[in-house]
Amino acid sequence: MRYSGSALSVNGVTKRFGGLVAVDNMEFSVGEHEMVGIIGPNGSGKTTMMNMISGTFKPTSGSISMMGSRISDLPAQEITRRGVGRTFQLVRLLPSLSVLENVIAGAVFGHRKRWGREAEDHAHRMLERVGMDAMSYAPVSSLTYIDQKRVELARVLAGDPEILLLDEWLAGLNPTELETGIELIHDLRKEGRTVILVEHVMDAIRSLCDRCVVMSSGVKIAEGSPDVVLSDPEVIRAYLGDDDA
Amino acid sequence: MSRSGFKELAIAACLAILAGFVPLVFNNYWLSISVTAMMYIALCTSWVMFSGPTHYISLASGAFFGIGGYLVATGMSDYQMSFWLMAGISALVATILAGLIGAATLRLSGVYFVIFTLGLAEMIRNLVSWVQNNFLGSRGLYVLTDFTEAHIYWMLLVLAAAAYFLGWYINRSRLGFALRIIGNDETVARHVGINTATAKIVLFMTTGFFGALVGAVIAPRYSYIEPNQVFSPELSFMVVIMALLGGAGRLWGPIVGVIPFTLVWEYVSLQFPNQTTMFIGLIFLLIVFVLPNGIVGRLEQVAVKIRQGGH
Numbered sequence: 001m002r003y004s005g006s007a008l009s010v011n012g013v014t015k016r017f018g019g020l021v022a023v024d025n026m027e028f029s030v031g032e033h034e035m036v037g038i039i040g041p042n043g044s045g046k047t048t049m050m051n052m053i054s055g056t057f058k059p060t061s062g063s064i065s066m067m068g069s070r071i072s073d074l075p076a077q078e079i080t081r082r083g084v085g086r087t088f089q090l091v092r093l094l095p096s097l098s099v100l101e102n103v104i105a106g107a108v109f110g111h112r113k114r115w116g117r118e119a120e121d122h123a124h125r126m127l128e129r130v131g132m133d134a135m136s137y138a139p140v141s142s143l144t145y146i147d148q149k150r151v152e153l154a155r156v157l158a159g160d161p162e163i164l165l166l167d168e169w170l171a172g173l174n175p176t177e178l179e180t181g182i183e184l185i186h187d188l189r190k191e192g193r194t195v196i197l198v199e200h201v202m203d204a205i206r207s208l209c210d211r212c213v214v215m216s217s218g219v220k221i222a223e224g225s226p227d228v229v230l231s232d233p234e235v236i237r238a239y240l241g242d243d244d245a
Numbered sequence: 246m247s248r249s250g251f252k253e254l255a256i257a258a259c260l261a262i263l264a265g266f267v268p269l270v271f272n273n274y275w276l277s278i279s280v281t282a283m284m285y286i287a288l289c290t291s292w293v294m295f296s297g298p299t300h301y302i303s304l305a306s307g308a309f310f311g312i313g314g315y316l317v318a319t320g321m322s323d324y325q326m327s328f329w330l331m332a333g334i335s336a337l338v339a340t341i342l343a344g345l346i347g348a349a350t351l352r353l354s355g356v357y358f359v360i361f362t363l364g365l366a367e368m369i370r371n372l373v374s375w376v377q378n379n380f381l382g383s384r385g386l387y388v389l390t391d392f393t394e395a396h397i398y399w400m401l402l403v404l405a406a407a408a409y410f411l412g413w414y415i416n417r418s419r420l421g422f423a424l425r426i427i428g429n430d431e432t433v434a435r436h437v438g439i440n441t442a443t444a445k446i447v448l449f450m451t452t453g454f455f456g457a458l459v460g461a462v463i464a465p466r467y468s469y470i471e472p473n474q475v476f477s478p479e480l481s482f483m484v485v486i487m488a489l490l491g492g493a494g495r496l497w498g499p500i501v502g503v504i505p506f507t508l509v510w511e512y513v514s515l516q517f518p519n520q521t522t523m524f525i526g527l528i529f530l531l532i533v534f535v536l537p538n539g540i541v542g543r544l545e546q547v548a549v550k551i552r553q554g555g556h
């Protein structure tokens with residue numbers, strides 16, 4: 001594959017789990033400073049796609065490249081070091097570490113490596129950025145759901161990722177929290193970060209994404225600007241069909 | 246954070262110096278018990294360095310210990326090698342072996358690792374017996390040195406102190422931080438950029454290193470060694486029980502676990518020589534139901550209560 005100027009390109013990627021084809025010949029690319037949404041009904045393979053980009057799973061076939069070089073053969077830690085950072089659909093914090101240590105964890109081994117005082121200061125800055133610095137020394141178990149999500153985001157940002165993957169980062173938030181959450185992602189957009197986000201919240205997708213890729217049963221069924229894609233009859237059918245089932 | 250780290254190290258150093266006087270103060274009976282205790286303190290401390298943060302239960306202590314004892318015995322007995330050389334070689338062999346075992350099993354889930362290490366001592370014992378019977382002629386090996394019980398004690402003390410210091414140093418390093426993250430969530434560890442396999446393998450190699458050295462140092466105590474006897478799976482279980490009794494969450498856990506255990510063990514095996522297995526069972530129940538985080542965990546709980554009560 002020649003480097004076509006995109007930050008990330010997914011080329012004919014398929015993932016099988018036994019007999020189930022979770023992702024089927026997916027093809028899309030993400031430009032630098034672009035915010036791309038992956039949408040689609042539950043079980044359509046969005047998380048599996050994210051997992052393959054971040055290296056949790058290897059594709060059964062096809063390849064994924066970052067800045068023109070292939071990353072789909074690399075283990076997750078190597079992909080992280082190249083500059084891909086992710087959050088998990090179900091938040092994953094490190095329960096026996098403090099909030100600050102959770103964020104330091106992202107700063108020490110990642111894309112840019114820091115240690116000691118420098119890592120600590122950097123972690124404080126990231127916590128401040130997501131509005132959580134006051135909770136630095138709290139145990140993780142005392143946090144509300146949105147606060148856990150914010151800490152996880154701070155951990156990912158602490159690694160200075162070139163590409164950010166957010167898997168349903170806004171899910172499970174109440175209306176006020178949702179507002180805070182959307183604002184946070186808006187800030188990331190203003191910083192010109194390259195982001196792929198999986199979302200169900202349509203308002204968020206409309207206001208945040210430059211472009212959307214729509215998946216259904218592992219297949220890409222549409223791609224384009226949010227407004228165009230969300231009024232596409234096939235997309236509407238995919239969503240409604242899912243609701244009827 | 247760093248200040249309390251140095252305080253902990255200073256306390257450990259004072260304890261080590263005090264422990265150095267044991268052979269000068271105690272009679273032979275108590276010295277012999279102290280040697281056993283010091284041997285387990287060294288083994289358990291290096292066990293806790295790996296198993297504490299990663300939560301992988303290693304049953305390989307007996308195998309590494311056996312490599313130390315056997316190589317010292319066979320080298321001195323059959324090839325007139327010096328004790329020191331053979332101790333060094335055994336540490337090297339066990340470290341490499343630990344690296345290979347780690348590379349083969351630590352990428353898999355913890356269960357495979359436990360089962361593999363469980364069979365390891367037995368496997369090496371059979372291999373050694375087979376080589377001994379077919380190529381070297383089977384006979385016992387003599388380890389004749391000028392070491393007294395006190396010398397052995399001091400060497401073990403040095404090993405225990407070295408293991409403690411290394412553990413303390415690692416805890417403060419990136420590697421130690423990586424291990425804590427791995428112990429919490431291995432998936433997250435990989436996604437923050439940690440090479441989890443390498444971190445675990447390196448730590449496991451340190452247990453191989455210390456296990457073999459302890460086995461080597463203790464060999465002169467027995468003068469006569471059957472290759473069959475030094476590879477004992479029992480020792481692996483003793484290490485796990487004492488480390489868990491003390492508490493695997495802290496580096497000093499083994500010290501507060503080994504000492505009471507050895508004392509009670511001495512009493513039990515004198516008074517009820519046929520009930521030692523039952524005693525181990527009871528200790529195990531005690532750990533599971535009363536002290537899940539060991540004596541250390543309970544002490545820390547009490548400390549927190551006292552602090553809260555004081556306010």
Ligand SMILES: Nc1ncnc2c1ncn2[C@@H]1O[C@H](COP(=O)(O)OP(=O)(O)O)[C@@H](O)[C@H]1O
Pocket residue numbers: 017020022040041042043044045046047048049
């Ligand atoms: N680790 C796995 N093993 C087996 N099947 C899986 C695994 N992960 C996901 N799947 C299956 O793949 C399909 C797509 O799942 P997922 O990617 O989580 O969808 P989405 O994130 O779009 O809701 C589902 O049918 C799911 O059951």
Ligand SMILES: [Mg+2]
Pocket residue numbers: 046047048089
């Ligand atoms: Mg999902």
